[in-house]
Amino acid sequence: MIYRGESVDIAKQIGTSSTTNFKDITVEPGKIYTYYIVAVDRAGNTSGSSNIIVVSTPNSEVVIPPVETPDTGKPSMVEGLHTMSVKHNSVNLMWNAAQDNVGVDHYVVYRDGVELTQTKGTSFTDITVQASTSYNYHVRAVDAAGNISDKSSLYTVTTLVKPILPDVAAWNAAGLYIVGTKVEYKGNIYEARVTFRSFGDTNWNPESALSLWKLVTN
Template sequence: RLSTTTNWAKISGTTLRTTPSYTDAPPATGQTYLYEIRAVDKAGHESTGSADVTATTVDRTGPAAPGGLTATDGKGGLSLAWQPVAGATTYTVFRQQQTAPGSPTAPVTQVATVTSASWTDTAAAERTGYTYYVSATDAAGNTSATRTSVSATRGDYAPAPATNVTAVYEPRNGIVVSWAPSTSDDVVRYHLYRDGHLYRDLVHTSTYTDMTVSPGSTYTYTVVAVDGAGNQSPVSGSASATTDGDLVAPAAVTGLKATARQDGVFLEWAPNTEPDLKRYEVFKAEKYDDGEGGFVWLAHRVEYLGEDATSFLHGSAADGETVMYAVIAVDDWGNQLRVEDESVNWVEVTELGTPAAS
């Protein structure tokens, strides 16, 4: 009898055995059996059973094949599910890519071994069909004689996002933005956003140098991957960088004096002591008829000077005209006052000589 039952079964048949041995061939299922011997005399009287002995068969019987196999396409991949099999400890999943009629058959490849009755193929390519097979294996290593199969096609989904976005400011160069590419194999371009607005459309690259930045400013960048079908990934994490400098113009130049000489007009001024001073620019303004009986002052730049300059001779004809001069400081970041700014100090001077006839 089986060790799990109490009912004895006679296995020697109706003919009494006269030899002291017997061979039983129970199913190779790994089950345990109890055996006993009973003697029978010529009158047919049967003795009580001998002491029980046990024997366990070697388990060579595989479990049943999984049933109810389904495949569901989703953004995360093709999700497989099946009914659990009694006695199974693991399930093996095989995949075969579908090919066009007339093309060579793709190989069947083992892709997963799991203990639960479900699995998601996250590596399945989009717009591609597959056939999946699932077999069951028990604790003794026996595998089901047949495999359940199901076919499914992966849809077209948004690509995975770019990751590890960084932004690094490099003086005299700009802000270098880099990112780890999307893991999706159908990405064809990246949209680079600056401060929440689409800034650049980039093809097959994972770095960009933003050279249109202003001094003393902070910029925040994000990246969106785009596939060939136009599907856009979720927005990446952001990265920010701050440029050196500021947006404040140097103070107005003070102490400006203009002296008319035969060789031109000599200018001198007090030095600007701001640490980011880069240069001075000298402007001259002249009178022009405004066409309505009056005049206007029109200014133009006449010279660039270094940061150490405190004087300048503007060589010009001694024609007796009255003109104005201004000196404007410029910092390392290109900030400077405009010529029309009220804080700019203009000085008026009359050049030597006789004014030209009008």
């Protein structure tokens, strides 16, 4: 028999146990309790009381945070690496999303074995390529714990030959342009949509002012 109280004199039986342990789930936070035990045989004979123990319950429930298991699983290998477009000055790559037990954080794109960039998405446009040149790309997935996947299969891309541009004048920020006039800007040819004068405003360049210019070749 298990007794509990604030002192031995006012202790009351709170339960019994056929084993040598007992869990008291009726206690309150911030209280002091005394416990002792009396053994009883099959005939009902009782022993003397055990020694008294004093227990203080904490003011609030102690919450033990769960132990987090480290994430050591690497993402699956990236598959489906391919191009959406290839030009003389750019390569647009895409691939299938990798799988991970927690989630992929980002991808690392490599060109000729050297890290080129990191991206959250499943596509990337390489604008640092040269015309008529072959490049080998592969991609690896990385999760939030830093686990990195095996590298994807190599994908070889050969950029196009740089187009021969017509003999046109370079764009001038202070120029007067008649509708249909063609200019060269950053290696591309643009055609004026309307007649206008730039008056030195560099924001009216063909790459930025799409209402004034249309791309003819790139």
